[in-house]
Amino acid sequence: MLVASLQVLVTVGVLGFVVARWGLEPITTALGSLPWWALAGGLVLGAAGVLVQALRWRLVAHHHGIRLPVGPAVARCWQASFLNSLLPGGLAGDVLRAADDSSDAEVSAGRRALASGFAAVAAERLCGTTVVLVAASAALAPHRPLLAALCLAGGVVTAAVAWRWLRRLPARDLLGVGMLSVVGWVAFAGIFALALVAVAPSTDPRLAPGLAAVSIAGMSVPVGVGGWGTREAATAWVFSVVGLDPAAGVGVSVGYGVLALVSTLPGAVVLAARLAPRVREVGRSRDRRHARAGREHAGA
Structure with a gap:
């Protein structure tokens, strides 16, 4: 609880700094600049990113004794x-994804089943993080070589940690995991490009991949809520590095955050659908307890 509270404070603090430095105008402008096609495109690209992640997860999980159909994985x-x-x-x-014991997956029996679930999720997430850091390193290399080297070092560390759980995969599947990780990054960079076109249309679109790389790396730092704050600060900074208006970077980042959030909304429907049977079962169990207590009271 303390860690979560600190993460909320970090988000509020960084966003407060961003507002104090560049004002509310970039944020309000971004919120009013997102057309329907950007929202629709963000949803499609977000769905592609989720599908790629699910395929990557299944590929890793298979070698940890977990078999999960595509639909439930998505x-x-x-x-x-x-x-x-x-x-x-x-x-x-x-x-929650790692610990979920729903019946839509086949897991090898044994006390290490839960550990295998966490290993598969950790490995596939770290693969994605590795691509994010390597992309940021490539984008920063011409401008900030030292920072680029640090990002690359971070990518080496995440890859090394992931290797602990990936080494059992054959070369073909390792290649598949790597390719899916790159495609997933491209999908989320595409959402950034949509925000760039919608919020800052005068910006050279050829800069989008590099700007997206740093922005996505900023939001991947697990110190806040939903990437807010760190993403805006990182995007404003990289805009200034390449000679663009950092306030425009804040606006693009906010637009990207909205599009990214919209792309996850189908997950709310999934969550509700998966929780509903459990909530009903809790209600039935409560009713049975009340009925049993009533019979015992009547017989007393």
């Missing part, structure tokens, strides 16, 4: 994305 990943976008740290949804 549903769980969408639910996780929705929860990650709302809860501090951006990891709670994945923790």
